[in-house]
Amino acid sequence: MKKFWLVFMLLIMGISIFATETLVIKGSNTVFPIAQLWIEELKKQYDIRITLEGAGSSTGIAALFNGTADIANSSRWLKDKELVRMHEEGKYFVPFIIGYDGIAIIVNKKLNIESISLEELKDIYTGKIRYWAQLNPNLPKKPIVVYSRNTASGTFETFENIVLKGEKMSPTVRMVESTQLEIDSVKNNPYAIAYTGLGYVTEDVKILKVEKVMPTKATILSGEYPISRPLFMFIDATNGLPDRGPVKIYINFAVSKKGQELVEKAGYIAAYGF
Amino acid sequence: MYRELKYLLNTITIFAVATLSIVILTLIFIFMISESLPALKSVGSEIFTSFNWYPTYDDAEYGLLTMIVDSFLLTFLTSLVVIPLGYIVSAYLYAYANLREKEIVRSVLDLLSGVPSVVIGSVVLIYIAPVLITFEIWSTENLLLTIIGLTILSLPYVVSLTYESFESVDKVLFESALALGSSRFSALFIVITRAALPGILNAFILTVNRIMGETMVVLMVSGNANIIPKSLFDPLRTLTSAIASEMGEVELGSLHYSVLFVAGLILLIISLILTWISKSIQRSWKH
Secondary structure (H helix, E strand, O other): OHHHHHHHHHHHHHHHOOOOOEEEEEEOOOOHHHHHHHHHHHHHHOOOEEEEEEOOHHHHHHHHHHOOOOEEEEOOOOOHHHHHHHHHHOOOEEEEEEEEEEEEEEEOOOOOOOEEOHHHHHHHHHOOOOEHHHHOOOOOOOEOEEEEEOOOOHHHHHHHHHHHOOOOOOOOOEEEOOHHHHHHHHHHOOOEEEEEEHHHOOOOOEEOEEOOEOOOHHHHHHOOOOOEEEEEEEEEOOOOOOOOOHHHHHHHHHHOHHHHHHHHHOOOEEOOOO | OHHHHHHHHHHHHHHHHHHHHHHHHHHHHHHHHHHHHHHHHHOOOHHHHOOOEEOOOOOOEEOOHHHHHHHHHHHHHHHHHHHHHHHHHHHHHHHHOOHHHHHHHHHHHHHHHHOOHHHHHHHHHHHHHHHHHHOOOOOOOOHHHHHHHHHHHHHHHHHHHHHHHHHOOOHHHHHHHHHOOOOHHHHHHHHHHHHOHHHHHHHHHHHHHHHHHOOHHHHHHOEOOOOOOOOOOOOEOOHHHHHHHHHHHOOOOOHHHHHHHHHHHHHHHHHHHHHHHHHHHHHHHHO
């Protein structure tokens, strides 16, 4: 899959060299599928060249500083050191919220559990709780098989911030490369637990309530569901926001009705219009 | 005149192409070393003495030791399975199989060696892993599966190399042994094996090298948990899978990035040592 994107990107890059008006977008892999849908749609309507690269939120923002990207996708807010650097370099980045991502906690359908607290979740992922029976005596006395996305993933970052709160994940946690693999493992393994973006969850697994709240569109938008995050795109507005041109077109489309519908299509929660 | 010019042109072309590969190799070395220097300088010995790998946290820890141990452990255990297996298969091919059987086995192995490792990883993950659950093994990505995957992957390799070293021995030796009344079994395992020993050892070392550097299968089925497995059903994480899994989104130029290059450098050095051993075995064979 990664190779496919690499070829895809190289292809776009190759084409873009000959284009005059190019829009360069870099950043979060979480936002990548949204941006991809947007670009597909935009290319039908306008004659602009857009290159999209998913290399992580930090890389995107760093590219915005260097001027090698016009738009940085990010699944997190700016870090302190980035704010300081902005101040030092006299730059001003404007954030746009483009949608929300809720992280669902999933277990096997056969497991007799409906709800979990943030505290319990933290104990599972830091290795303090190792058996399901420790959580609740009614649960089987079997080891919990814990799955996580690898550290490169934006979902990991959010989970770490909200659930682990700075504590380190136990080394026994299996770091896997893809969300699909997590879902398949939970589907097949009656004692597994994993977390994934809400948009990816299928019928094959059970979603747990966290702090007694079910992750739904409503609870994520209202902030009731604890493990969710806004998704951003940052634009360098040191010299003001552009009045015309590809950046302007892109922003307008992102917050438009069609653009927000595509956010939902990519598996996330639209920020506007609902 | 024309001939000389042609000769000169040919020489230059060949020389340039040959130099190019050497230059590329040298550049890779320089690149690896220069990228890993920042980590070696500022993290220092922690890399080789600490078991904790938490590169993305605020109080980051960059210990590669768990992965180094896992890499060696996995290579050792896989070699323990695949080398005897490969030896037996190639012994069968050499001494027992008739032409038809030979053809079938060899072409199957050739086909197998062409299967991409990602496909082997998927097959193991999708078809073998669920079987474990029926045996009440809940950890479905583990050491055992990784060994199975790597065995499938490297068997063709070890068979063809070992078989070649058998073939390089003069056929007369085998036939005279048989003529003197030895059985096929002892002729092969004593006479031919002794004659082909350097070649066989060489084949084993190259296989070990191959297993050590394999990434995709390991990444997919090892479970990627940073622990040293205590049983066959525990997950593990090797240097190669750490690089493959984290290089994609690491911040360029950061310490984390640099430590991943140290991991690469370790693999490169191991591979160099193995290649050197293999070369010196070949050399001693010739004299």
